[in-house]
Amino acid sequence: MPRATGSVESTRSFELDCLAVFRNSFYRCLEMRADALFELADAVLCSDGPVTTLVGLSLVAEHRRGHGGLYDGLGSGRIDVAGLRRSLAALLVPRDGDGRIMLAVDVSPWLRPDAATSPDRAFCHVYGRGKGQAQMIPGWPYSFVAALEPGRSSWTAMLDVVRIDPNDDLTTVTATQVREVVDRLRRAGQHRPDDPDILIVFDAGYDVTRLAHLLTDLPVELVGRIRSDRVLAFPASARPAARTGRPAKHGPEFALADAATHPEPAAATRADTDRYGVAEASAWNRLHPRLKHRDNWAGHAGPLPTIEGTLLRLRVQRLPGDRNPKPVWLWCSNPEATAPEIDKYWRTFLRRFDIEHTFRFFKQTLGWTRPHLRDPHAADRWTWLVIAAHTQLRLARTLTHDLRHPWEKPASRPHHLTPARVRRGFRNLRPTTALPARAPKPSHPGPGRPPGTKNKQPAPHQPVGKTPTTSTGTAGGG
Template sequence: MHHAGTAAVLGDLSGFRQEFYRCLTGRADALFELCDAALCADGPVTSLVELSLEPEHRRGHGSLYEGLNHGGVDVGKFRNVVARQRIPRCDDGRIVLAIDVSHWLRPDANTSPERLFCHTYARGKGQAQMIPGWPYSFVAALEPGRTSWTAILDAVRVHPSDEHTDLAATQLRAVVQALVAAGHWREGDPEIWIVGDSGYDGPRLAFLLADLPVGVLVRMRSDRVLAFPAPPRAPGALGRGKRHGARFEFKDPHTWPTPAHSTTTDTTRYGAAHARSWDRLHPTLTRTGSWTDHKGQLPIMEGTVIRLHVDRLPGTGTPKPLWLWHCATATTTGQMDRLWQMFLRRFDLEHTFRFLKQTLGWTTPRLRAPEAADRWTWLVIAAHTQLRLARHLVEDLPRPWERHPATPARLSPARVRRGFRRVRQTTVSPTNPPKPSRPGPGRPTGSRNSHPAPLHDPGKPAKTDIKT
C-alpha cells in the first residue's frame, strides 16, 4: 500500500481508538488498557489477571477487575462508532449481515444470574447437551470471498424473558438504522441481505422488518411443510375462501412441482452444487410462539424456497440437502445462485467466534455479574474491530510452518494480532498515566464472608397465570 493509503488507514485506526475511549463512561483508562493488553499479548488470553502484567496495562490487577465490575460502556454510542467504520460489501455493493448466537458457558456459576440452558454440540451423533450459560446474539457484516474475517457490528446478551426472533428483529433494526445513519446505505442502493440459521423464524423476521430496506434469507428445517397460494375463487362460490393452496413438504418429493429455476455449479470444496427453487411459498401460521399476540388476521408471508444439494462435504458422510427461504418472490436464476452462495458465507462467522474464544479469551473470565460479562464482550468487539482496521498496517510475523509472505488480504486475525503491538506504538493512546496508590487492607485474616452471594437457577422463568 502506498504511503498516502497507509496514512489514511492509520488515521482511521487512531480515530476509532479515540472514539472508543469516549464511549467508556466509567473506569475508562482501566478498560481501554485492558483492551490493549488483550490485543498485544504474545499468546492466547488464558487469564484476565495475566493481562495486568502486559506492558500495555500500566495499572494493577485490582483496577482491572474494578473496571469490569463497576466500569461503564455507552453501548448505543459505541454501536454507532462501529457502524461508521469500513463495512465489507459484495461485488455489486450489497451489504450482507449475518446473525447468530454464541454461548458463554457457565455451568458451575450458581451465583451468576440470568443464565440460560445453551444447546451445545459434542463429538458423536446424538451427543448434544444443554449447559447453563449466557447466550449472546451477534450481528456481523460478511465479506464476499472465503475468509476468516467478519465485521462485528453488535452483540446483545439474551435474557431469560426474551423471545429469540423478536430480539433478533430489534437488534437488526438498530444495526440497519445505524448503517443508514452512517451513510453506508442510500436510496437506490441494493437492499441489505440478512442471513440466519434455522433457529430464526424467517417469515417473522421479514414481517417485523418490512419497513426497512432489507431482505431475509434463512435456513429451514428439513421437516417443514409450506403452502402455495390459494387457487382462484370460483364464481358464485359461497363461504370463506381458502387461504392456502397445495402443500409443499420438504421430505416428500411427490409434492414438489416443476421448479421455477434449476442450476448446477461446480465448486472446488463441495463438488457439484445442485440448486432448485420454487416461487410463492409461505408457511401456514398459527397463533403460537411469536404470533400469539398478533392483532388481526395472520399474514401470508410468501417467498422463494431454494433446495441446495452438494456432492460432498469435507469431513462428513453423505451430505444432506439444504433448504433456504428468501422473503422475495419472482427471483431470477442469477439471484437464486447468489442467495445460496451468500448463505454459505454465513459460516465465516464461526471462524470469528472461534477466534474470539480461543485467542482473545472472550469466554475465559469467570465473571459473576452478567453486566461485567457485557463490558468484557464489548472490549473484545473493540479489539476485533481494531485488528480489522489494522489489516493493511501490520508486518506479517509468520511461524516457521506457515506460508509466507502473505498479502494483507490473506492474513488471518491471529496473524494480524501478532504484529499489532508495533502498530499500536504509532497510534493515539488517549489514556491518562496511572496515579500512585496503595492497596486496601482487604478482609481481616480468619474472618468469614457474612454476606454469601445468592444462588440462581438457570433457565427461562415459568409462566404462571395469576387470577384475582
C-alpha cells in the same frame, strides 16, 4: 467513511488515521474507569499467545495498572454502548461486488455451568461430538450481528451484540437488534435509498418467516435455513364465481421431505465450486408457511398473515467429511427470486459460516469466555472490549507484518493475514497510533477483609432459565 485512493503511502496513512480515529472514539465511549478499560483492551491485543486468564493481562507491559484496577474497571466501569455502536456503524463496511451489504446473525453462548451465583443464566444449546450428543448447558447467550466479506475469509465486521435474557423471545430480540443495526447503517450513510437491499442470513433455529413479517418495512432481504420436515403451501387458486363459502387461503402443499409434492422449479442454477464440487440450486416461488394461533403467533391480533417467499433447495457434491450430503433447504423473503438472485442467496448463506471463525477466534485467542465473572453486566463490558479489540485488528489487517512461526506457511497474498497473525504484530504498530489513556497515579491497595474473618454475606444462588414473575413484576426464585 470514504475509501482511500492513491499511492501505497497515502493508503497506509489513511488506514493509520482510521485506526487512530476509532481508538480515540472508543476511548471517549468509556465513561467510567476509561483508562483501565482501554489499557485492558490493549493488553488483549498485545499479549503473547492466547488469553487464558483475565488476571494474567495485568502482567502485559501495555497494561500499566495492577490487577485490582483491572477487576475494578470491569466491575465498576461504564461504557457508552450506544456511542460505540455508532462508531462501529461509521466504519467501512464490507460489500459484495454489487455494492450490497451482507449481514449474518447468530447466537454464541458464554457457558457458565458452575456459576451458581451468577444471575440471568439460560440453558444454551451446545452441539456435542457425535450424533445425538447435543446438550443444554447453563450460560449467557449473546446474539451477534456481523457484516460478511464477499469471498472466503476469516474476517467479519462485528456491528452489534446483545445478551439474551432467559425470559426474552429470540425472534423479538433478533428483530429489534436487526432493526437498530439497519437504522444505524442508514444514519451513517452506509445504505442509501437507491442502494441494493441489505441481505441478512440466518442459520437453523430462527423463525425466518416471522422475522420477515416483523422487518417488512426495512430495505432488507432475509435468507434462512429451515428444517427438512417443514410443509409449506402455494398460493390459493382463484375461486370459481359459482362457488360459495369462505375462499381458500392456502393452495397445494409442498412437503420438503416428500418429492412427490415438488413441482417443476421456477428457476435452477448449477455452479462448480472448489470446496463443495458441483452445487445445484432449485427454487420455487411464492411459498408460505401455514400459520396457527399458537406458539409465537398466539398473541397476534386479527387474522394471521400470509408470508410469501422463495424456497431454495441446495445440493452440493461433497462436504468436508461427508461424500453424500443431504440437501439444504433455504427460505428467502423475496417471493419472486430470479436465477441470478438465487445464486447470490445460496452463496451468501455459505459465507454465513465465516462468523464461526470469528467466534472461535474470540474464545480461543482473545479469551472472550475465559474470565470467571459473576455479574452479567461485567460480562457485557468484557464482551464489548473484545469486539473493540477485534475491530482494531480488522482496521490494522494491512498495517502489520507477517510475524509467522518457522513452521507456518506464508500468507497466500500480501497483506492477507488472518486475525491471529495481525494480532502478533499489533504490539509493534501500537506506538504509531493514538494512545489516549493517561498514566496511572501512585496508589496503594486497600486492606481488604481482615485475616481470619469469614464472608457473612454470601452471594445467593440464582435460578437458571425462565423464571416466573410475581404480581409486582419481579422475577421469582432465590
